Amino acid sequence: MIVDSHCHLDFPDFDGERDELIARAKEAGVELMVTICTHVRKFDQVRAIAEAYPEVYCSVGTHPHNAGTERGIPVDEIVKLAEHPKVVAIGEAGLDYFYDKAPRDAQAEGLRIHIEAARQTGLPLVIHSRDADDDMAAILREEMGKGTFPALLHCFSSGRDLALTGIELGLYVSFSGILTFKKSEELRDIARELPADRLLVETDAPYLAPQPRRGKRNEPAYTAMTAAVLAEVRGVSEEEIARQTTANFFRLFKKVPKPESVSNEVAGAA
Template structure:
């Protein structure tokens, strides 16, 4: 069993096709998916998908690209929305200095508000970080000093130091199709070094399809391709990577009923 810990099933790329892509995911061994919110003001659309499909859970939050337009949404509102049983994470929130689509101070402000919501709910914060390693590490260290919170560095493509800082602070690290790209040897070196009990896999679908699907639309079924490369990178079997990353998922995303894993184990 595998889990796609980060996808965007509300995006128009999947309109009218969600039931089929979920079926394809299950055929590929991907039994659970978390569809990630990028606009709190569009959260209802994300939640509706999670409510419709038993295999799908969701998060609530504002992507750093949207931090300017959704500035000022308080942690209280995020916490309230997170009460729904299908909401299992906060975010994605973070810093993106590559595109800089929102003012950097708005991104940092939004990140800290989401950290507060994660701290108060106990739900994992899904962190987006791109070209912002130093500032991200500084904020994480400062905020963790105010009180621990669970978190995940999603779609990891940053440097080794941020990965190790995350591990030191108790975070998890998730790898996407980027891990499979020919020029991603540095990312594979990081994946090889990190502790097994902190690793997850994801697609970030519809983006970042792994080899050999690179350049095409991504979907949750392709989690299996990334997991296979992670297994090869770490010198373990695909079965072991599936077992470990799924166990890690349930430990971090603790609101997801573990019966999903237990039922599957009994059935097999």
């Protein structure tokens, strides 16, 4: 079993095709998916998809690109929305200095609000970080000092120092199709170095399709391709990577019920 820990099934790229999309994922061994919220004000659309499919769970939060337009959403509102049984994470929130689509102070403010929501709910914070390693590390260190919270660095493409800071602070690290790209040798070196019990895989679909699908629309089934490369990088079997990343997923996303078929494997890897 493989879990796509981060996709965006509410995006229009998948309109009219979600039934087939999820069927293809299951055929590829990807049996669970978390569809990630990028606008709190559009959360109803995300929630509806999670409610429609037993294999799909969701998060609630504001992407850093939207931190300016959704500025000021209170912690209490996010916490209240997270009470829904299919909401298993907070975010995605973070810092994106590559596109800078929102003021940086709004991004930082939003990140801290989501951190507090993760503290209060105990749900993992899905962190987006791009070209912001130093500021992200500083905020994470400061906020962990105020009180711990579960989190993962999603779609990791940052530097080694941020990865190790995340591990030091108790975070998990998730790899996407970027891991498979020809010029991603530094990223593969990081993936090789990190502890096995902190690794997850994802697609970030519809973006970042892995080789050999690069440049085409991504979808949850392709998580298996990234998992295969991660296994090769770490010198283990694809079955071992599937087992380990699934165990890690359930350890972090505690609100997701464990299927009976994997409960024993997860317990053994814990």
